[in-house]
Amino acid sequence: MKAVVMAGGEGTRLRPMTANQPKPLLPVINRPIMEHVLRLLKRHGFTETVVTVQFLASLIRNYFGDGEELGMSLQYATEEVPLGTAGSVKNAEDALKDDRFLVISGDALTDLDLTDMVRFHKENGALVTIGLKRVPNPLEFGIIIADDDGRIQRFLEKPTWGQVFSDTVNTGIYVMEPEVLERVASGESVDWSSDVFPQLLAEGAPLFGYVADCYWEDVGTHESYLKAQADMLSGKVDLEIDGFEMSPGVWVAEGAEVDSSAVLKGPLYIGDYAKVEAGAELREYTVLGSNVVVKEGAFLHRAVIHDNVYVGPSTNLRGCVVGKNTDLMAGARIEENGIVGDECVIEAEAYVSNGVKVYPFKTIEAGAVVNASVIWESRGQRNLFGPRGVSGLINVEITPELVVRLTSAYATTLKKGATVVTARDASRAARTLKRAAIAALTASAINVEDLEACALPLARFETAREDCAGGIVIRTTPGDPQGVDILFLDDSGADLSQGAQRKLERVFGRQEYRRAFPGEIADLSYPQRTVESYSRDLLARLDMSGVREAELKLVVDCAGGVTSHVLPWLLGRVGVDVLTRNNRLDEVNPTETPAERARDLALLGELVSSSRAAFGVRFDPVGERISLVDENGEQISDDRALLVLLDLVAAERGGGRVALPVTTTRVAEEVCRRHGVRVEWTSTSQDVLTRAAADPEVVFAGDGRGGFVFPEFSHTVDGIAAFVRLIGLVARTRMTLSQIDERIPQAHLLKRSVPTPWAAKGSVMRHVVEAAADRTVDTTDGVRVVEKDGRWALVLPDPAEAVTHLWAEGPDQESAAALLEEWAAVVEAAGS
DSSP states (O other), rough: OEEOOOOOOOOOOGTTTTTOOGGGEEEEEEHHHHHHHHHHHHHOOEEEEEEEOOHHHHHHHHHTSGGGTTEEEEEEESSOOOOOHHHHTTHHHHHHHTTTTEEEETEEOOOOOOOOOOOOOOHHHEEEEEEEOOOOTTTTTTTHHHHHHTTTEEEEESSSSGGGGOOOOEEEEEEEEEGGGGOOTTSSOOIIIIIHHHHHHHHTTTTEEEEOOOOOEEOOOOOHHHHOOOOOOOOOOOOOOOOOEEEETTEEOOOOOTTSEEOOOOOEETTOOHHHHHHHTTTTTTTOTTTTTEEEEEEEOOOOEOOTTTOOOOOEEEEEEEEEOOOOOOOOOOTTTTTEEOEEETTTOOEEOOTEOTTOOOEEETTTTEEEOOOHHHHHHHHHHHBBBEEEBTTTOOHHHHHHHHHHHHHHTOOOOOOEEEEEEEEEHHHHHHHHHHHHHHHHTTTEEEEEEEOOHHHHHHHHTTTOSSEEEEOOOTTTTTTTEEEEOOOOOBBBOOHHHHHHHHHHHHHHOOOOOOOOOOOEEEOOSHHHHHHHHHHHHHTTTTTTHHEEEEEEEOOOOOGGGTHHHHHHHHEEEEEEESSSOOOOSSOOOOOHHHHHHHHHHHHHHHHTTTTTEEOOOTSSEEEOOOOOOEEEEEHHHHHHHHHHHHHOOOEEEEEEEESSOOOHHHHHHHHTTTEEEEESOOHHHHHHHHHHTTTEEOOOSSSSTTTTTOOOOOOHHHHHHHHHHHHTTOOOOHHHHSSSOOOOOEEEEEOOOOGHHHHHHHHHHHHHHEEEOOSSSSOOOOTTTTOOEEEESSSSSEEEEEEEEEESSHHHHHHHHHHHHHHHHHHH
């Protein structure tokens, strides 16, 4: 039986370590990762192996040759262009078509029992057996659910936290029958997880999952690379270490010289012919490659040093990686997560700060301080993008320097000469940061149309209306005057999709920004009459019949935000009598605390009731969301406001679909059913709701947080459009908001948040699925469990914080509360 080792990946997330060598050749305890894999194969009897190569293929072929030194027979299948995980194996079909074969990654560290996995495959008569492993954070892998017999029921590649329904992930280790290759097209990029396996699953083919009780680490990030070294030294991996254990945990390879006065605190590894001089101190999880010299007074802790590195006197290295043939001169210092590539020179007293990456063949001058803030790691944030774009504290986490780098990464994903819209809220911080963004865009050959202080819906409208490739809007974080959010828009004015966010993150992580040549520096312009264009289109596309006849009186609170730029021109053409509050730009208070919002809504209610207005509306500071007050001055909560607008739209349209997040009360289904409208349930992600609203059949969408979408005008959340549409609906209905609210059944939907460590989130979701047993389970977003009596509970991990959110709904408060308690107990038990 043959094996296939996939060794064609570029390992872009591991740059600069992989800038000039393929990931499979990265050393783990002084051996390439792929050599550990090949030795594991040989241990289980796989001596005939095909290696698929593409990126820097010659380096892999030159290192391993025909495999004779390992006692194996190696042949190579070279891809001219990347063919994907399945396409690369298809490329080696001639060597595999006679018998079943095993596929394994050449860049993952594991001690999986391959013999037992093959036995499992044979006993189940499987077409494909997938090696599975339970991990704390499944976001970067394909997650899989299998039944008690191991037969695969469902899988999803690289989910978001909202899509996580298990912590059991695909290790990329497969046992396959040769006929599987007939399902893979030749010469095309084909992936096992996203192309072949879903097709086989849909056809009912016997796909099985082998849950391995083993060590497995996908060495795909700098953190996982350091972790793999530490795990081997700690004995967590059943793989061979070259060398002698001179004292507990201290491994020394052949020919190494260690002065007796050097301080060694294991576990650590000293490579062959390395030299550690007197007075040096090597502490836990330090790894020295071959021929490394460590001079007196040097201090190394959790440092991984590749071959032929000179570590000068009094250097200080902590939690870093230093590439081969690099010289670190006296007093140099490299901090946590610092990565220095091959053949660099770090001169005397130079300081490389946290998270700084030094690419190969560079020189850092003596005394230089190379300092770049590691914002996301310091916050413990898992992704660059959060629920509100890229967020952080002003001038602490979100600095002008970061904005330049981030915007440069965004510009690099666009074509030269493209146009991007920029806008901001009323705050001075947003104005400052937007200027940094404009500089980065024009320096990257991207033209800029700057809307200055502008309502967010207008910025989205201009981005979609003009011939623009995207947009950037900078706003103060809602409820936090010390924070700022950077929103990146696509060419339709919507937030970037998760795929586009990941692309931007990859460029940002590699710091490979495109710069314009002097003659390509782009243009900055200031579009004119944008408010008039927006308002004119808004009134033309929305049904405003009956508004003047109704003679409505309204009260509007602009919250000191940028909506005050739009409303005067717009309201003068709507035909209603309006009393406005806070109709100005407030640079000093660009957002509002919950207490301030409650105070202003109470005041808005008093003005509505005393003036006998039809209703009141309060905009958020960027005009994206609205809060409603009925004619009696009573605030309508966000979830009830969604039902009120849903009832009005559904009654008027009498058909089509509405898009709502899965966290919405199922009373919405009753409202829609009454008017012949269907509900499409979406995830809570803003970009998913936006995509759903773009369907021609969708007549309305809402997020339950004061955000509404009216597709006849725009496919994005727009508070101004919602306000104008509501005026028309109320005018034609001739009913008050309280009357409309009263005819909608009461919902009994409760919510709770349970603290959950990051490492336990995947396990929590798996336990929830298991606890659901034979109840109906929906994994549109998180895990929604439906009881036989119709009650339901939703468990959804937060993407940015260490909490899990729960919703429960029942026919009354008591039953909803009981259900919420039941699932909160499951989450707490699984997360403890």
